[in-house]
Amino acid sequence: MGEAPSLSFDTRTFHWTDAKSKAITRPQDPYNYLQGFGNEHQSEFIPGALPIGQNSPQICPFGLYAEQVTGTSFAASRSHSMRNFLYRRRPACVHSTYEKIPDNPTIESSFLNPSKDLHSIPSQLSWSPFKIPAKEAAVIDFTKGIHTLGGSGQPNVREGIAYHIFAINSSMKNTAFVNTDGDFLIVAQEGHLDIFTELGHIYLQPSEICVIQQGLRFKVDIVEKHSPSGARGYIIETWGTKWELPELGPLGGFGLANPRDFLFPTADIDTSSSGPWKIVSKQEGRYYAISQDQTPFDVVAWHGNYIPYKYDLTKFVYHNTVSVDHTDPSINTVLTAKSRDLHAPLCDFLVFGPRWDVAQNTFRPPYFHRNCASEFLARIYGLEVAGGRSEVFAPGGASYEAGFTPHGNADQRTIGAMHVDLKPMRVGENQLTFMLESCRSLLFTNWALKDSGVLVAEDIPASTWDTVPDRFGENEEAIKFLKAMNRASTSLVM
Ligand SMILES: [Fe+2]
Structure with missing residues (x-):
């Protein structure tokens, strides 16, 4: 037998399967995971820690305490009910009183108040890569490094969405974070993250996304070895809805993001830290804190379905036309978050690899x-x-097009594409891009438009579109018809 080929995962990967890995994660990821979107899962750090056949024994195994966490109403339908039982060393209620702490001034959670300094955008915006702060200037961990770009709605009515970026240079030291407003979908873009959640570890690196649900505590650490410049990424915060897999319809039972490729953490406990701990709680975008002597990551066993998860976007199974035309971009949907309008999702998360x-x-x-x-x-x-107007700048930046902004490709390929000899070809190689489609028209913050310092004033000059000729006006047959109808006009003829 020859030597096993070394695994290769890099930006040239066409699809996850090219690396021929027998593992479900990339080589850098040290953790074990459970598989299956929408499943009931269970995990125990010590064998026998999970009670069998009941949730609340008079005395739990190993003297643990049982604690329920609900992510939906008690009486939600079975298909939507999300809840867990955690078995931990101390219940989460063992902590000091809440105190108000300084807010992160660049987080915005209310997009309903027209008197606020929020801005509507009629057409398009672009940002160069968002800056990762230098460590010498200030220590910026995840609680401080979130910056809201824009949003719609408000969490206290369980309606809406916010788009944030994060740019950090430090791990969270004896500090956990909990977002009581909604769910975070986190996209890693620069650097590697080790996210310790109450239900176990999630390792996140560029190409991977994770979802951490409302009310669950977590801690974001930078994996220094793989993050020489710190870490950066995107957060999509949703209020009053949960991410789901899109329906497959005529595609059948498999395709797009397959459920078994979603990975869920296994129970793990923090035995290395000593107190005290601070838990920063975000409510209505404001920060509050509690302190406690014990680590919040003391869940020895758990079962349920309200569990953070991650997904590697290079595992996505693309579908599109195999004859003529285009399938609409919704065919690239990884996850969808419904709104209360059944026909207009709050947000679709799409991938273009x-x-x-x-x-x-x-x-x-x-x-x-x-x-x-x-x-x-x-x-x-x-x-x-x-x-074209869907131009995406360098990795770590972004672009936005308001609803009904006319766009397409503006460069010479647009015209050239009408004359090329069409052969099957690979597209989108050596890159990975995501797109958020929302039925909401977003309002943007001052940070997005000014303080970030990376807004691009004019990314596509209007004159670019002058390269799109009026070919109808030059078409001899068309001119003949127009003349016959007495409708010929010099304005139509360039
Ligand atoms: Fe578009």
């Missing part, structure tokens, strides 16, 4: 479009130029 384009007799660049949804794009890695 390497894939094949095989459509024949077809204009292959994205069709020109004006969508009712707003579009937010960000590149995780790779520098392939997308072109």
Whole structure:
């Protein structure tokens, strides 16, 4: 037998399977996971720590305390009910009184008050990479490094969404965070993160996303070895809804993001720290804190379905046309968060990675479009130029198009694509990009438009579109018809 080939996961990976890994995670990830979106899971750090056949024994195994956490109403339908039982050394209520602590001034959670300093955008915005703060200037951990770009709605009515970025240079020291407003979907873009949640560890690196649900405590540490410049990424915060897998319809039983590729942590406890601990709680975007002598990461066993999870976007199974035309971009949906309008999701999380384009007799660049949804794009890695008003700048930046902003590809490929010899070809190689489609028109913060310092004043000059010729006006047959109808006009003829 020859030597096993070394595993290769890098930005040239076309699909996860190219690395021929027998593991479900990348080599840097030291943790074990459970698999299966929507499953009931259970895990115990010590064998026998989970009670059998009941939730609340008179005395729990090993003297642990039972504690329930609900993510939905008690009487939610079975298909929507989310709840856990945790078995821990001390119940979470063992802590000091809440105290008000300084807010993170760059977090915004209310987009309903028109008197606030929030801004509507009629067309398009772009940002160069958001800056990761230098450690010499200030120690910025996850609680301080969140910056809101924009949003819609408000958490206290359980309606809406906020888009944030995070840029940090420090791990959280004896500090945990809990967001009582909503769920965080975290996209790693720069650096590696070790996220300790009450239900165990999630290791997160560029190409991976994770969801940490409302009310669960967690701690974000930077893995220094893989994060020489600190860490950066994106957070999509949703209020009053949960991320789901999209329906597959005629695709059948498998495809897109397959449920078994979603990974859930296994029970783990913190035995290395000594107190005291601080737990920073975000409520309505404001910060409060409690302190306690014991670690909040003392859950020895748990069972339920209200569990943080992660997913590697390079495992996505792309689908699209195999004859002519384009399938709408919703075919790239990884997760969807419903709104109360059944026909308009609060947010779809889409991925655009390497894939094949095989459509024949077809204009292959994205069709020109004006969508009712707003579009937010960000590149995780790779520098392939997308072109046009959907241009995405370097990894770590972003762009936004308000609903009904007309766009498409503006560069020369647009015209050239009408004349090329179409062959099956790989597109989107060496890069990974995500897009958020929302039925909401976002309002943007001063931080997004000014204080971040990376807003691009004019990314696509309006004159770019002058390169799109009026070919109808030059078409001899069309001119003949127009003349016959006495409708010829010099304004139509360039
Ligand atoms: Fe678009």
